[in-house]
Amino acid sequence: MKIIIPMAGMGKRMRPHTLTIPKPLIPIAGKPIVQRLVEDIAKVCNQPVDQVAFIIGDFGKEVEKQLLSIAESVGAKGTIHYQDEPLGTAHAILCAKEALEGNVVIAFADTLFKADFTLDVTKEGIIWVQKVEDPRPFGVVKLNAQNEITEFVEKPETFVSDLAIIGIYYVKDGANLRKELQYLIDNNIKDKGEFQLTNALENMKQKGIKFMPGQVTEWLDCGNKDATVYTNQRYLEYIKDTQLVDGSAQTNNSVVIPPVYIGKNVKIQNSVVGPYVSVGDGSSIQDSVVKNSIIQKNTSVINANISNSMLGNFVKFEGKSSDLSVGDYNVILG
Structure with a gap:
């Protein structure tokens, strides 16, 4: 199992705290957000994690050393990859294309979760979702009667679904995803001005890959100060x-x-x-x-x-x- 963590964003909504450190290194109950995320994913995987690929900006050598140590803490090799321009989620993930092989979990480092499941690696793809009151700021999915994902919609302006994608994905064939991501870049296919992961997933679905929704017990956001303080509260409850x-x-x-x-x-x-x-x-x-x-x-x-x-x-x-x-x-x- 490989874990890919895109975390190159500026974290503008968390300023002033992100003026000196990247948002994923802000501590939650004594550990950086990204460390909590990696540990929680490792817990739900039913196979060893052999690589954690961090996609970052110019964060400096001390941050890179800390990230490699986080990977080692779950028994994995850490690798560092750079996204020099904010060109979208698909572009970010492709910056770690060497890690897109075999079973892959992709998790964006501004969200945490609590779950009581074990990842079913036999599925072709799993997209974790949560019901939200206002789906407009999120990517959402539509389901059919067989509980399969039929459509991905990025930040819908009119109501499509209230099942928001929480930023955690599993694909059984990472190389297949890499091919679809590269196709978007090579053909300059953008949505709302950026290369979107959901477009690559849609192409895979159109070619027969079945994506199932995953459900977490709780979705915890770290997007702004109030949300991060609340997430700290919930983690202290979990580990009290x-x-x-x-x-x-x-x-x-x-x-x-x-x-x-x-x-x-x-x-x-x-x-x-x-x-x-x-x-x-x-x-x-x-x-x-x-x-x-x-x-x-x-x-x-x-x-x-x-x-x-x-x-x-x-x-x-x-x-x-x-x-x-x-x-x-x-x-x-x-």
Whole structure:
């Protein structure tokens, strides 16, 4: 099994947090989004993962090293591929064409999921979907009476279906998909100005490949600050029975309300922290109340009352605001 992770996007909706790091490296309950995604896919595969191919922009060598380490954590070889221009999903995946062989899972790195199934690798293709109230921002699928996908529609302006594609795909024959992706590029076939994966899947379907819908227990978005904070909350719920407070963390005259993630060398003094709070390594919280928030590494929170918030790395925040989105290396004094 191979996993392909396109993650070259700019992450504009997550600014200011993506001004210094790629969105898929933002932590959820102590681990980067992309690491959570790779681990969750590996869990539902019923065969070993031998390669994880990351499609990135110019993220720097430190990020690349971190991604290769994530692949190694699931027993796979990591490979790095570059998308220099944002030309669409089909173009992005084709940037890792060497990995398009045999069983392949493609997962875009701005979505997470929880599932209780095992991937059926005997199927020719599986597209994971979820019902949504407003399907217009998504690619959607239509089904027939046999529960087979009959049509792919990219961001429909009028109602076609409420089954949105969540960004996770399985194909049994990766080489066949590679051929169809290359056909789009070679013939300059675009939809809404970009080369779309759904067009390649439609061509495969027209040639007899059967695609089935897959269903997840929960679809978790990481597209903006509020969604990411909520996803952090849900993950803390999922993993609350594991050890989430590092032994080096120090608490003094404080109350920690689980579920929380507390990283290495965190100091909490005269404060209430939790529930649903993740605190990165080396951060400190003093004389504050913090709930339902993500605080990244080496950040200081003093005399504050915050919730539904994200604070980046090396932030110093002092004040009373409750709903914050503060990027790396900012100092805000009340």
